[in-house]
Amino acid sequence: MIEIEIDGRQLQVAEGSTIMDAAHRAGIFVPHFCYHEKLSIAANCRMCLVEVEKAPKPLPACATPVMNGMRVFTHSEQAIDAQKGVMEFLLINHPLDCPICDQGGECQLQDLAVGYGASGSRYEESKRVVSNKNLGSLISTDMTRCIHCTRCVRFGREIAGIMELGMIGRGEHSEIITFIGKTVDSELSGNVIDLCPVGALTSKPFRYSARTWELTRRPSVSPHCGLGANLTVQVKQNRVMRALPRENENINECWLSDKDRFSYEGLNSEQRLARPMLRRGSAWEHVEWQVALDFVARELKRIRERHGAASIGALATPHQTLEELFLLGKLAREFASGNVDFRLRQADFRADERLRGAPWLGMNIAELGSLDRALVVGSTLRKDHPLLAHRLRQAVKRGMQLTLVNPVDDDLLMRVAAKAIVAPQAMPRMLAQVLKAAARLKNGELPAGQRAALEAIEVTEPAERVAASLVSGKSAAVFLGNLAQHHPDALELHALAQELAALTGARAGFLGEAANSVGGYIAGAVPFAAEPRGMNARQMLAEPRKAYLLLGVEAELDTHDPAQALAAMRAAELVVALSPFEHKAVEYAHVMLPVAPFTETAGTFVNTEGAAQSFNGVVRPLAEARPAWKVLRVLGNLLGIPGFGYDSAEQVRDEILGGGELAARLDNRLSDTTLGMIGAAAGGLQRIGEVPIYAADALVRRAQSLQRTRDAATAVAWMNRALFDRLGLRDGDQVRVRQGTGEALVPAAVDDRLPADCVRLAAAREETAALGAMFGPVEAERVAARQQVAV
Amino acid sequence: MVLSPEALARIDRATAKYPSDQRQSAVMAALTIAQDEKGWLSTETMDFVAQYLGMPPIAVYEVASFYTMYHLKPVGKHKLTICTNLPCALQGATAAAEHLKQKLGIGFNETTADGLFTLKEGECMGACGDAPVVLLNNKRMCCTMTPDRLDALIKELK
Amino acid sequence: MGLPVPPFAHDVFGPDAIILKGLDGLNWRLKDYEARGGYQALRKVLAEKIPPEAIVNEVKKSALRGRGGAGFPAGLKWSFMPRRFSGQKYLVCNSDEGEPGTFKDRDILRYNPHVVIEGMALAAYTTGASVGYNYIHGEIWDIYERFEEALAEARAAGYIGKNILGSDLSFELHAHHGFGAYICGEETGLLESIEGKRGLPRFRPPFPASYGLYGKPTTVNNTETFAAVPWIVLNGGEAYVNLGRPNNGGTKIFSVSGDVGRPGNYEVPLGTPFAKLLDMAGGMRDGRKLKACIPGGSSMPVLPGGVMMQTDMDYDSIAKAGSMLGSGAVIVMDETRCMVKSLLRLSYFYFEESCGQCTPCREGTGWLYRMVHRIEHGKGRKEDLDVLDNVADNIAGRTICALGDAAALPVKSFVKHFRDEFKYHIEHGKCLVPEYL
Ligand SMILES: Cc1cc2nc3c(=O)[nH]c(=O)nc-3n(C[C@H](O)[C@H](O)[C@H](O)COP(=O)(O)O)c2cc1C
Ligand code: SF4
């Protein structure tokens, strides 16, 4: 510890701190622009100059290390003089037109200028004008306002892991730019908007739609990935205008992924359902809630009487609130013999019998940063979990070794120590190899439950390297990503990961796919949660039910096998779609009930680390839309189910969470990891059907600006060069992909990092909605350019 | 291939000067070599250099736009840069610059209609004792460029 | 006018030269250098296994001050290199020479490249650096190539490379070229440039001795500083001080430019009277009168001719006179020169060369330039001189590197010493002196 004095206050601070750190701790504000807690020190704006005793010149607080006995004056004449001087320089070339600047009212330059600026300007020369840049659909530029703090550049290099913005030229002519004509494509790009202290980089979707002082700020929680990013939602006249990060060091720090930041646009989509609708023959009719719900109750009772309770199925997405999932589960157990599930993209449910608790991250999110080894199995890490990937990236920078067993080899923008890239169906065997190699390195026995399977398996070099990395760590983890969770052999991957973790002293965890991937289990929206045990999502769709209750589900986009799901919907006597949006259900549903998205209802998400985060609605429901928990409550009552008399979402939540520790309900371990033989991979072409970042849920799919980014570009069949050539494809060709009875016609392209005989073709997209399972055999054939015209 | 095998070999030689995990250090050499071959640095060329050295393209562009001797736009076949800084100016550089402008019929940062000459105003070249100095195509320094010596140079280049 | 064309007489650089001694413009090769006694210092150190500390001491004793501009004692700088640090350390020679008026490093490299190589090898031995770079500015391409040639000679002869002259010393030396950026002469901007980035100076601390090239301990010295080392090692620190004055050891190469009869480099003992140096440079051109002189490169304050004629050419004397010795570039201006126009050209230079990263320099250099430009073009205002002075004050001492000061000092000194001339410009919209530049 070091003793220093700032503005007459004695402080003890850690060695290696800067004056800025120390002042911060003492609650003393030192004006600054380039300094940012999470970024490297640039010391270029010079706004933080302070006086230090015995130093001949003022020193930048952000970059000057403290020394024992140092005496610092942040408000002395010398300091103020220096700060005012810098402020004058910053302003001479800055347009002083705050009233028309989009940052007006939330501009750090404006704020500080009030305190440190002179009233009039001595500068009477001409001002600099800088041309604006097209950074894509999310970030708007007004580069004349840039004050060259380089926060945006450092963000790219240091946090996003990709240098998309740079500072070109020099001196007064230097400017922020992307490489000639390129857009900014990072999934974290929107953070530069927050970082930019002035109005140089602003939100394109939000631009000029409101001034900050017209906005009400309300706390909320993001409904997308398993992170549960904390949001401040800004509202004007009952309309969500923008979402900003709400700092939470344990979860999203001060960041937001672009998905969490910009998908609010979907809330104001034209496809919002405004009123309940009933199908009359082939036409749809707006009806009163009473009419719609009476109809639903009557029909459900009729079907139940005619076909039995098991003929009814309830499906929800993992983006629904805990309360909604709970009520759906409760309703299903009382009325639909326990047919309820929220794991719509899961294919393999064999683990259900062996689960001891809700699968979760296995640690706190913040702990990701302190790992020294991490094996990620089956994940498009950056796109599925932008901020978990960021945590891992920071860990890699500190020396963590990241290893992969994956069917895709995308650039993760961090160093990967070792990787085994194999076809999806070869993943279990590859993971088994890693386990076997790790066992050898540990001089240990092969785990009993897998001995037979492992003995038959030969260890290859990539597996050895992955294993070597894992066993050499002190704080290691094995994570199963979305692709592993959606995998047809998810049980094998789960069991092997568990054994591998046990053997190497690592922790095992799941990278939670969605806002309530953990919450769904906690809420009991799974068929095995209680008696009666019903059918899981796959069974309900593979063996079509007579009636479906769909909560937020868009069957062809949210399920593992859209062709199968659509067929089931089309065959049903009754499909009740509870959704904030109009969607393809108009073709097969009988009732559409407008329910509130997360901003219009109270609710809870239990994120991937098991933190239950409750929130209130930030605006009133649109038109006739109602919170789904209320709709389910009424429906429960109409169906005559006891115990549906809830007064508030909190009451529902309390019933779910009780006073009990949530942590006790989290458990990744299978009660039994015994596996049979792990078969060699089948031949033929295999599909890798990942869910693209901006296709993952109904809300983001309607966020127009995100839909214009590169990550939302139309589905393409990616394959390696060998397969591309074998199919006789040429650049620009299309390919017809067949799966079962469905087919899709999409452009073909080469990605030589893909394993042999794999076609990477996104799921959750219109273009591929006619296809079958996300993984499994496919056929592909070239469609020559001439034929395309005919198609 | 954007650059010739010879150019790549020269870039490889430059890269060898630096630690193997610091290929980026050769970016100035690589851009110089590329510019010598292509006459100027197009986006395509810079992209190639970025890829060759494993750098983000924008990082290459940052460098290329920072150092004044790289051309991000095509220049004439002969680029004449005359130093007009104070020491040179005291020794006749201002007059020499005027002479060049007249002779070529162009101003600074302009190129003659035949594409033969581009004229640039330069900063100190560390050759003030030999003023006026003219740098020809970045690589050849011409000293004590009195008007008749300038005439001779232009004649030689035409 | 200008430097003589080789071969030239052996003492064109002055009778007391040591670095430039015996050069005729052609004898730059290894064999010539060896014939002049070259590489004897390196041989001696390796043969006698002189401990590095002893060399540091000798260099400290020599009062050799950095010749790159700041005049920092070289021995002291070397002693900052962490002794026991076992990892990679680097040595960097600064031949970026872009300070208007300076052209000495070019001639050292052109006519005597091996003295720099030997000096660097000795410094490498002393500081424990095993890899070095010589950063040569891009405008002198033929000299960069010549240095590469000299390196090849030295490598072939075993003066650099692995196990130099059969000893334990290994030192690999490379040439790196700049491509048009004055700021890369600033040592940390230079390191960034070697790292393949824009030459943006770094904030210090940490200093290069602990965090330099690629984050490793690094010593940066000017070409001339290294070039002085072999002589010191051979003849002892004391002998070197005795060439000059206490605290101002040795000889210094002055690049004399401007209104003199024979612009060029003159290597003279520190403490030589300016009048004598001027004389060596052929006196004032056309017999005109000395009006002003910048004694240390364009970044240093200008001094009136009268003051200059009373001053000796060493660090302390020039400082006493109100300027700095800097890089040793002596820019001489005669009575016909307009001070506003002269300052305008210099202000443009700093405006043009500011790297742009820190606010006072990026914004302030443009402001200064535009104001001087206005004054020169008859649009000056009464308050301009005070604003100029104040803006310069707001830049100086508040920037990341010393370019800010370099831009401010000329402005302040020109306005201070030639205020009347500036005022005349403002009041009359034209020049006081009869003839323009
Ligand atoms: C703007 C600026 C330009 C500089 N240019 C040079 C230069 O061209 N050559 C040089 O040796 N030092 C230059 N320096 C000084 C270097 O930063 C550094 O002090 C010097 O190279 C150290 O070597 P020395 O101690 O041997 O003088 C410059 C400094 C500044 C602030
Ligand atoms: S764009 Fe904004 S954040 Fe980036 S450098 Fe400019 S002022 Fe700073």
Ligand code: FES
């Ligand atoms: S002033 Fe012209 S080369 Fe130096």
